[in-house]
Amino acid sequence: METPRPYSLLCELTYRCPLQCPYCSNPINFARHTEELTAVEWERVLAEAAALGVVQAHFSGGEPLLRADLPQIVRRARDLGLYTNLSTGGTLLTEKLAGQLREAGLDSLQVSIQDADAENSDRIAGGAPSFDKKIRAAQIAKQLGFSLTINVVLLRQNLDRIEAIISMAEKLGAERLELANSQYNGWALKNRAALLPSRAQVEHAARVADAARQRLAGRMEILYVLPDYFEQFPKPCLNGWGRVFMTVAADGAVLPCQTAREIRGLQFENARENSLEKIWFESEAFQKFRGTDWLPEPCQSCPRKEIDFGGCRCQAFLLTADATATDPVCSLAPKHHLIVETLAIAESGADEHMIYRNVVESLRLQK
Amino acid sequence: MSQLPDTAKPRLAAKVRLKWDEVRKKPLLLFPEGVLVLNPTAHEVVALCDGQRTIAEIVKTLSEKFHSDTIDADVKELLTKLIGKNFVAIAD
Numbered sequence: 001m002e003t004p005r006p007y008s009l010l011c012e013l014t015y016r017c018p019l020q021c022p023y024c025s026n027p028i029n030f031a032r033h034t035e036e037l038t039a040v041e042w043e044r045v046l047a048e049a050a051a052l053g054v055v056q057a058h059f060s061g062g063e064p065l066l067r068a069d070l071p072q073i074v075r076r077a078r079d080l081g082l083y084t085n086l087s088t089g090g091t092l093l094t095e096k097l098a099g100q101l102r103e104a105g106l107d108s109l110q111v112s113i114q115d116a117d118a119e120n121s122d123r124i125a126g127g128a129p130s131f132d133k134k135i136r137a138a139q140i141a142k143q144l145g146f147s148l149t150i151n152v153v154l155l156r157q158n159l160d161r162i163e164a165i166i167s168m169a170e171k172l173g174a175e176r177l178e179l180a181n182s183q184y185n186g187w188a189l190k191n192r193a194a195l196l197p198s199r200a201q202v203e204h205a206a207r208v209a210d211a212a213r214q215r216l217a218g219r220m221e222i223l224y225v226l227p228d229y230f231e232q233f234p235k236p237c238l239n240g241w242g243r244v245f246m247t248v249a250a251d252g253a254v255l256p257c258q259t260a261r262e263i264r265g266l267q268f269e270n271a272r273e274n275s276l277e278k279i280w281f282e283s284e285a286f287q288k289f290r291g292t293d294w295l296p297e298p299c300q301s302c303p304r305k306e307i308d309f310g311g312c313r314c315q316a317f318l319l320t321a322d323a324t325a326t327d328p329v330c331s332l333a334p335k336h337h338l339i340v341e342t343l344a345i346a347e348s349g350a351d352e353h354m355i356y357r358n359v360v361e362s363l364r365l366q367k
Numbered sequence: 368m369s370q371l372p373d374t375a376k377p378r379l380a381a382k383v384r385l386k387w388d389e390v391r392k393k394p395l396l397l398f399p400e401g402v403l404v405l406n407p408t409a410h411e412v413v414a415l416c417d418g419q420r421t422i423a424e425i426v427k428t429l430s431e432k433f434h435s436d437t438i439d440a441d442v443k444e445l446l447t448k449l450i451g452k453n454f455v456a457i458a459d
Contacts, residue, residue: 005390005391007402008402051390052390053388053390053391055386055388055395055397055402056397056402081386081389083384083386083397083398085399085400107382107384107397107399108382108398108399110399145381147380147381147382147399149382149399175380175381175382175453176382176399176453178400218450218453218456221453223400
């Protein structure tokens with residue numbers, strides 16, 4: 001079969017961030033990767049991506065608004081015909097900056113908020129108080145005519161306020177509300193004993209989100225992503241490894257997914273040294289789990305193998321120490337008991353302690 | 368959803384862009400978290416959703432272009448689907 005070309009490029013412009021969310025998808029050792037690509041290098045990366053078949057550039061971080069050259073980078077992406085999407089924590093958005101991004105042609109703006117309750121949102125995000133600034137950012141985005149998405153990562157700490165979260169997004173005039181349960185890789189895995197919800201919380205939130213989706217049809221789109229721990233089958237990892245999606249990290253590392261750095265033993269090439277085309281088609285990291293030939297049993301003979309591709313590679317590695325294992329969240333996986341046991345513990349209550357995502361903890365954890 | 372009125376003026380939702388993909392030689396709808404590869408019929412319809420033309424005008428244009436009398440139902444079925452997925456909105 002011919003190797004497909006990627007549609008989507010995630011540009012993690014920086015690992016720096018004023019927030020310290022304990023579920024962050026950045027690698028645990030982010031603090032070691034400090035040599036950020038320059039704007040000129042990002043412009044080259046975007047041009048290579050467009051030639052390779054990428055049609056969408058997602059800008060995130062860390063906090064992408066920390067890059068003073070963000071409008072320049074967005075403008076280049078638009079000039080190349082790419083759809084541009086920005087994911088921000090919002091605290092640094094000013095009217096002036098939003099105006100520059102609008103003028104640069106940014107297509108879509110996503111602001112993350114951690115809860116509808118200010119105090120709890122601030123507690124989850126860590127660091128200096130951020131809730132009021134996030135609300136302000138959403139208002140600025142609306143004033144400037146952006147298509148606004150509110151992103152809320154769902155956790156034990158905010159799931160019970162799902163109704164209030166939906167009405168907050170409604171009041172802000174969001175076109176879209178993304179309610180994604182946390183994925184327990186990286187920082188979220190370190191904090192799993194605190195963050196993992198109970199089944200009752202998850203099921204209640206799913207019912208509320210579903211009712212709201214019908215009530216708000218045509219006004220606000222609601223995306224509710226179930227937590228894979230509570231499902232029978234795993235999520236389709238990236239819709240297939242090295243199939244539609246690639247990430248360029250802050251330091252230029254080219255990754256099949258933003259958490260792939262968690263897989264020890266996998267070597268990643270750098271956009272400073274090789275073209276995206278060469279890395280996509282020829283690098284070991286992208287070929288390693290591409291297609292379905294590498295799949296172990298019970299995946300290899302499973303009728304769902306073209307649907308979920310054996311699940312999440314990072315999760316398989318982090319939970320079983322084997323990146324080629326069936327994702328343990330699958331009810332058919334040999335190591336599924338790991339999930340069952342973890343869920344049983346979550347039913348009996350949660351750990352209060354959270355490790356915040358910051359430079360000090362990053363360096364401590366990677367010693 | 369009830370039947371779409373002929374006088375409605377469909378347009379792409381604010382977050383959606385139509386793009387001709389030069390690498391794959393295919394029309395695409397782009398939106399915040401995804402891509403939809405359009406078939407040639409859907410491309411014809413979406414390209415006319417400019418918030419100015421009514422559904423009746425879109426049907427007329429395509430009927431003349433393709434010399435067909437069955438386009439009305441096809442266009443409305445497609446638009447109903449695209450509206451349901453929030454890709455297309457009805458202009459005020």
